[in-house]
Amino acid sequence: MFSLNITNNMLTIFLRYLKDKWLSLLVYTVASVAMMWMYVGMFPSIAKQSESYAQLAEAFPEAMMKAFGIENFIMDKIENFLAIEHFSMIWPLMLILLSFTFSSNAIAREIEKGTIEHLLCRPVSRLKIFFGKYVAGMTAMLVFVILSIFAIVPLGTLHGISYQFPHFITTAFLGFLFGWAIFSLAMMCSSFFSDKGKVAMTVGGLLIVMYVLNIISGLKENLKNLEYLSFFHYFATADALIKNIIDSQSIWVFIATALACTIIGAWRFSKRDIAV
Amino acid sequence: MPAIEVTNFTKHFGKIKAVDGITFTVEQGEVFGFLGPNGAGKTTTIRCMMDFIRPTSGTISLLGKNAHASSVEIKKKIGYLSGYVRLYEKWTGQEHIDFAKKLSGTSDGSNELIERFGFNPTIKTKELSSGNRQKLGLILALMNRPELIIMDEPTNALDPLLQNTVYELLDEAKKHGTTIFMSSHNLNEVDRVCTKVCIIKQGKVVATESINNLKKMRMYSVHAHFGKVVAPETFTNIGAEIIEHRNDFLTMKVKGDIEPIIHALAKLPLRDLKIEHATLEDVFIEYYK
Numbered sequence: 001m002f003s004l005n006i007t008n009n010m011l012t013i014f015l016r017y018l019k020d021k022w023l024s025l026l027v028y029t030v031a032s033v034a035m036m037w038m039y040v041g042m043f044p045s046i047a048k049q050s051e052s053y054a055q056l057a058e059a060f061p062e063a064m065m066k067a068f069g070i071e072n073f074i075m076d077k078i079e080n081f082l083a084i085e086h087f088s089m090i091w092p093l094m095l096i097l098l099s100f101t102f103s104s105n106a107i108a109r110e111i112e113k114g115t116i117e118h119l120l121c122r123p124v125s126r127l128k129i130f131f132g133k134y135v136a137g138m139t140a141m142l143v144f145v146i147l148s149i150f151a152i153v154p155l156g157t158l159h160g161i162s163y164q165f166p167h168f169i170t171t172a173f174l175g176f177l178f179g180w181a182i183f184s185l186a187m188m189c190s191s192f193f194s195d196k197g198k199v200a201m202t203v204g205g206l207l208i209v210m211y212v213l214n215i216i217s218g219l220k221e222n223l224k225n226l227e228y229l230s231f232f233h234y235f236a237t238a239d240a241l242i243k244n245i246i247d248s249q250s251i252w253v254f255i256a257t258a259l260a261c262t263i264i265g266a267w268r269f270s271k272r273d274i275a276v
Numbered sequence: 277m278p279a280i281e282v283t284n285f286t287k288h289f290g291k292i293k294a295v296d297g298i299t300f301t302v303e304q305g306e307v308f309g310f311l312g313p314n315g316a317g318k319t320t321t322i323r324c325m326m327d328f329i330r331p332t333s334g335t336i337s338l339l340g341k342n343a344h345a346s347s348v349e350i351k352k353k354i355g356y357l358s359g360y361v362r363l364y365e366k367w368t369g370q371e372h373i374d375f376a377k378k379l380s381g382t383s384d385g386s387n388e389l390i391e392r393f394g395f396n397p398t399i400k401t402k403e404l405s406s407g408n409r410q411k412l413g414l415i416l417a418l419m420n421r422p423e424l425i426i427m428d429e430p431t432n433a434l435d436p437l438l439q440n441t442v443y444e445l446l447d448e449a450k451k452h453g454t455t456i457f458m459s460s461h462n463l464n465e466v467d468r469v470c471t472k473v474c475i476i477k478q479g480k481v482v483a484t485e486s487i488n489n490l491k492k493m494r495m496y497s498v499h500a501h502f503g504k505v506v507a508p509e510t511f512t513n514i515g516a517e518i519i520e521h522r523n524d525f526l527t528m529k530v531k532g533d534i535e536p537i538i539h540a541l542a543k544l545p546l547r548d549l550k551i552e553h554a555t556l557e558d559v560f561i562e563y564y565k
Contacts, residue, residue, distance in 0.1 A: 012378040020366070114362030118372070118416075120328055121356040122379035123348045273329035276362065 009124045013132030018139065021102060025140045028098045032091060032148035033155075039085050040155040043078050050076045078156065078163050079241045087171065087237035091148065095179045096207065098144055102137035103186035104199040107269060112195040114276040126270040134187055134262065141179045145172050164244065171240040177254035178235045182207070184258040188265035191272070207231070231257075277340045279304045279424055279455035280325070285334035287320050294320040296479035297334065302457055302472075307450055309470035309487075310459040313564045317479040318459040319359055322428050325457075326356055339424060352382060355422035359429050359459070361413030369397035369404070369412045376416050386419040392441055406433040418445060425449060427458040431465055443469055463557045475563045482563050487556070495554035495562065496530045498537060503545030510540055529554070531562070 018025075046053070054074050075081040107130070110116035119129050149172040156163045185206070189199045210230040217227035227233040234250035280302035287295040295317040302308040312318050323329045325336055327347040336343040338350050363372060373386045390397055393411040401409065410433045417425065425446075431439040446456055446469055460466050466473060467487060475483045483490075498516070500506075502524045511528055512518060514536045520527040524547075530537050534551070541549065554562075 008381070009379050012375070016375060020364075114358075114360070115364050117328070117356075117358055117362060118364070118376065119379070121326055121351060121354070121358075122376065123351040123381075124379055125348050275323060275329055276358070 009122075010128045010132040010135075013119065013124070013129060014136045014139075017106065017133050017136040021105065021136075021140065024098065024101045025143060028094050028101075029144050029147045032094050032144070033151040035090060036082070036086060036148065036151050037155050039082055040078065040152070040159050040161060043075075043081050043161055044159070046075055046081055047077075050074055077242075078152070078161050079167050082152075083238040083241040087175075087241060091175070092178065092232075092235060092237070094148075095141070095144065095175060096182055099137070099141060099179055099183040100186050100200065100203060102133075102140050103183055103190050104196045104203075106133035106137060106187060107190040108193045108199045109190075109196045111274055111276060116274060117276045120274060120276070127266055130187075130191070130266045130269045134266075137183055137187070138180065141183055142176060145176045145179060149175065167241050167244045170244050170246060171237055174235065174237065174240045174246050174250065177251060177258075178231065181231060181254040181257040181261070184261035184265065188261040188268070191265040191269040194274075277304070278302060278337075279306070279339060280308070280457060281335075281337040282321070282325075283335050283337075285321065285324065285336055286332045287317070287324060287329065288332045293479050295324075295476075298476060298479070298481045299334075300474045300481060300484050302455060304455050305450065305453045306472055307446065307456040307470045308458070309466040309473035310457060310476065311461075311466065311473055311560060312459075312476035315478075316476045318476060319428060321476070322426060322457075322459065325426060326351075326354075352380065353423040355417040355420060355425045357413050357417040357425075357427040357430055359432065361409045363401040363404075363409060363412065365402035366400060368400050369395060369415075372401070372412060372416060373397060373419065376419065380420050382420045384419055385421055386415055389415040389418055389445075392445070393438065407435065407438065410434055411438070414442060414445075418449070421452075423454060425454060425456045425458075427456070429460055429462075430458055431460075431462060439465070463560055467556050475560065477564060490559050491553075491556060493554070493559055494532055494534070495558060496534050497552050497554055497558065498526075498528050498530055498534075498541075499548075499550040500526045500528075500541060500544075500546060501548040502526070503547055506544060510544075511537060514540060529558070 051074075075084060107116070110119070120126075149168055152163050152168055153165070155161075182203070186199060186203045189202045193199050193202070211232055213226045214230035214232040217223050217225070217230070217233070231254075234247070234253045236247065236250065239245050239247070278301045280300075282298060282300050284297050284299055285295055286293070286297050298317070298321070310318050310321070320329070324331050325338060325343055327344050330344055339353055341350050343350065367375075377384050377386070389395075393415065395408065395411045395415065397412075399408075401412065404412065410431075414430065417427065430446075431442050434442065443465070449456060456469075458470070470487055472484070472486045473490065474481055475485075497519075505523050506526060508518045508521050508526065508528075511526070515532070516528040516530050516537055518526065518528050528537075
């Protein structure tokens with residue numbers, strides 16, 4: 001009876017958190033779908049000039065192409081076009097922001113505002129509070145990934161554009177792993193800090209450093225190994241979307257990061273002092 | 277079994293000793309006031325009781341169980357009101373109540389409390405006045421009919437009428453055997469509600485006494501109007517503390533035996549004299565100093 005009640009408590013926290021944040025999820029998802037719609041709508045005219053763009057791209061530095069995860073600029077297929085325009089920068093940025101919104105508000109913001117006392121003064125363990133919010137954030141990310149990537153199905157059909165559905169499944173899987181790792185990292189930071197600003201500074205700072213490392217690793221051969229320190233190296237959406245492949249190293253790095261950050265975050269939240 | 281048992285409880289924040297080895301016990305059914313000046317360690321102690329923060333050393337037991345190890349189980353029987361009620365700004369009062377109800381999973385007396393406080397639960401909390409926020413905090417603390425109520429300044433921001441409503445509710449809870457632990461700066465409230473108090477200062481307990489015993493403490497206020505100018509040393513030399521001295525008028529505080537003061541007064545030309553027992557406030561201020 002008691003354990004059932006505690007499970008219900010976690011469900012209550014999960015549902016309440018999703019209810020509080022549904023608007024953020026809706027905004028990010030609609031924005032992402034709208035952008036994909038725009039690219040899908042543009043694609044027929046872009047495909048006609050694919051060779052001109054490829055020639056133009058040859059003038060770009062290799063490091064810049066690497067930064068966007070692009071090996072070639074041939075945009076004769078929708079997968080290539082979306083990999084370059086949508087999944088190289090905008091989509092991961094939206095995923096990062098969504099992850100940050102859900103993670104920083106889950107704990108750090110509640111401590112900052114003092115509202116966490118509503119949870120702490122009730123018969124709910126800290127682990128249940130942490131995982132109630134954690135699962136809500138993961139659910140939101142899953143919804144975002146599924147809706148924003150598989151929007152290609154109705155949009156492709158609407159505009160009469162052929163697409164490789166398995167490639168989008170692979171991309172969704174990689175995107176979810178990437179989002180999971182970042183969300184877990186941000187949840188861990190949220191468990192350590194007592195204000196949202198510090199979480200933003202830490203997670204944002206780490207991601208910027210990773211992004212820069214990924215770029216400079218392409219500048220010189222002796223810096224190449226730095227790419228292994230960057231999430232953006234493992235988040236190879238171009239390979240997933242164009243070639244339908246994911247490096248197994250990427251899968252393990254994201255899973256290991258997510259699990260390690262989740263365990264540390266949950267441990268820290270259950271042990272720390274919360275002075276509200 | 278005591279309702280609250282705090283034993284050698286210490287809490288340090290880095291080098292700062294917020295609470296330094298305090299020990300006290302609250303029996304079941306007691307209304308216990310926890311008093312002290314700002315920064316004395318009251319809120320830190322309450323936060324540790326609620327397991328928001330953990331003791332550096334020592335133990336806290338609530339309803340016979342360790343406040344940290346059995347935190348989840350204990351909180352089913354506790355009603356808590358913080359010193360400053362923090363609310364989810366986008367929720368209504370009713371949403372707060374429903375959320376608390378679901379998490380606590382126990383019987384609910386919120387409707388009765390809403391009626392008694394005259395609280396409108398349909399308004400978003402960002403639009404509530406500080407008094408109404410406090411009302412909601414009280415409803416959330418009392419709605420599950422707890423066995424132990426822990427409150428940090430319960431009547432903060434409430435008008436006198438609502439303060440009386442709170443006192444009535446606490447009286448009713450007391451009649452049902454509920455233990456009440458409250459911190460307060462309102463000494464009239466302490467006098468009205470509490471049966472026993474613990475006074476804490478700079479992280480240490482300076483007194484744990486029943487209200488009646490505190491009132492019986494031998495402290496006096498003496499107001500004397502003389503027929504001539506009197507040197508205050510006449511009284512300070514025999515233990516009085518001068519509160520006010522204006523030519524031929526003198527107000528002093530006397531602790532302990534008042535006989536030497538009366539003898540000294542008798543030797544002087546008096547126009548008027550008033551000697552009264554110190555108020556509870558005077559007693560507390562004495563401890564706070």
